[in-house]
Amino acid sequence: MSTPLKIARLNANQSDFAQHLDVLLAWEGVSDKAVNNRVEEIIAAVRERGDAALVEYTARFDGLQVDAMADLILDRARLELALERITGEQREALEVAAERVKRYHEHQRQESWRYTEADGTVLGQQITPLDRAGLYVPGGKASYPSSVLMNAIPAKVAGVPEVVMVVPTPRGEINELVLAAACLAGVDRVFTIGGAQAVAALAYGTESVPRVDKIVGPGNIYVATAKRAVFGQVGIDMIAGPSEILVVCDGQTDPDWIAMDLFSQAEHDEDAQSILLSPDASFLDAVEASLNRLIGELEREAIVRVSLENRAALIKVDNLEQACELANRIAPEHLELSVEDPDALLPLIRHAGAIFMGRHTPEALGDYCAGPNHVLPTSGTARFSSPLGVYDFQKRSSVIFCSPDGASELGKTASVLARGESLTAHARSAEYRIKP
Structure with a gap:
């Protein structure tokens, strides 16, 4: 039997939780x-x-x-x-x-x-x-x-x-x-x-x-x-950090399924991150037992073990609403809402690269064939970034055509603003178009 994993166990209500979370999420990707x-x-x-x-x-x-x-x-x-x-x-x-x-x-x-x-x-x-x-x-x-x-x-x-x-x-x-x-x-x-x-x-x-x-x-x-x-x-496109998964679970999904979902990111590399949030402490215990039982079956066990022991966490929350607040704080690349009614939680989620809804939607399907892009913001950048998409390969050019009447009216406004900025050539350019 493999050596038991040493995975961080945290409670969102412990007094020093914020500090522990900051340490857990810290990742320095800047080149030396x-x-x-x-x-x-x-x-x-x-x-x-x-x-x-x-x-x-x-x-x-x-x-x-x-x-x-x-x-x-x-x-x-x-x-x-x-x-x-x-x-x-x-x-x-x-x-x-x-x-x-x-x-x-x-x-x-x-x-x-x-x-x-x-x-x-x-x-x-x-x-x-x-x-x-x-x-x-x-x-x-x-x-x-x-x-x-x-x-x-x-x-x-x-x-x-x-x-x-x-x-x-x-x-x-x-x-x-x-x-x-x-x-x-x-x-x-x-x-x-x-x-x-x-x-x-x-x-x-x-x-x-x-x-x-x-x-x-x-x-x-x-x-x-x-x-x-x-x-x-x-x-x-972006400067990507290690792959990440955050799973929010109500405690009713098969713990083996959740364990394998966490493994699916940990096997990418030693810096990958896998986090589970649940209000059910006994479920966290069950998932930890599944992780220990199944890890020996993985071809990339050594990589998975380093990833889980260095950057993973099983976190107890009060309820699913608190889990969503934490999810927004973490802003994960991949977020699984492994709950009975994921649609009820979706409005609470503001920051995530991709959101996988329900018990039967593992992140792995998104990596290969679901359809949405798997190039996603990492390291908390989902707060301001989006998945790669068609819009990344399209440019937008503004189109402006002024009729004589339109130029005359806009010219009056532009003149006042330009002179307020002491840009008189701008003002005169606009004023030339003002009808007498």
């Missing part, structure tokens, strides 16, 4: 000086030497020796070949997931609009897609085809003409599932490069890699640091 300096060097080298730098870094970091950048490019035919190579079961699963993700995101697409005022002035908003989006995908054995679908499909639904994907292939190891997902998601070009150098190539362009308008997708600390460094030159 050495990582920042290395990333800056890599970005500078790619800007200066382009493809040559990419070939050099691919050999150094990925153990893949090539003669030229052309050897690091996969065309559409290669993606179609990957779709043929995977098993029928894998292809069917990818196709089902891709169709569901597409159908959901089509509801997010915004359209241009305008209205006309009585004097003929027309105001509105024009919606246009980005010209080109870049997708970073981790490579090797730790590849995630689901991330390809979640990042590329919204871009294509938004109308982005070209989606470029970068994915490292350590020692030439290619993940056919990732390429098959890229094929189904409509990715246009793939470059087998990774790390900070791939981010730099997407942000600034090289002889072979086109410059993009926005970079999305997960990566390690070097990728995250590079994305932060190039932000402003290009857009980025």
Whole structure:
């Protein structure tokens, strides 16, 4: 039998609970000086030497020796070949997931609009897609085809003409599932490069890699640091922290189910966080017993154990309303409302990346095939951020057309305000349009 887990047990009413919660939630994702300096060097080298730098870094970091950048490019035919190579079961699963993700995101697409005022002035908003989006995908054995679908499909639904994907292939190891997902998601070009150098190539362009308008997708600390460094030159989706799950349960769900839901995040990596809130102390005991009984069955037991013992907690609350208050304080990436009537609690939830309703909606379904995006705000940023979506690949431009009468009336208002700011050229520009 495995060594019993040492998971934090807290009570929301204990006098020092707030301090314990702050310690539990604390996570520092800022790169250290050495990582920042290395990333800056890599970005500078790619800007200066382009493809040559990419070939050099691919050999150094990925153990893949090539003669030229052309050897690091996969065309559409290669993606179609990957779709043929995977098993029928894998292809069917990818196709089902891709169709569901597409159908959901089509509801997010915004359209241009305008209205006309009585004097003929027309105001509105024009919606246009980005010209080109870049997708970073981790490579090797730790590849995630689901991330390809979640990042590329919204871009294509938004109308982005070209989606470029970068994915490292350590020692030439290619993940056919990732390429098959890229094929189904409509990715246009793939470059087998990774790390900070791939981010730099997407942000600034090289002889072979086109410059993009926005970079999305997960990566390690070097990728995250590079994305932060190039932000402003290009857009980025977010700087993601470790994966998180917060489960609110009334004590009536099978404790084995809840234990496995907590495991599902803990197995991502040692920094992932799993928290359970319940008003039923005996249920917390039952879930803890399930965690201890089931952990030995997990392939990633070592990772799960570190995650749970360092960052997990089983928290007793007075009632479900208090649980919702705590959920808003935590603002989790994933929130499961594993209760009899989740709709009754939903109005109380203000901050969460994705909300999974009821006992039969585990977070794992959202990761793969429910339809909504699994790229979600972490580390409390759900207080002000939203899931990745079609709107991240669309731009909004204001449209203003003034009729002669409209310009005359608006000119009077603009003149007063401009002179109040001592911007006389603004005022005179507006005054020229005022009818005598």
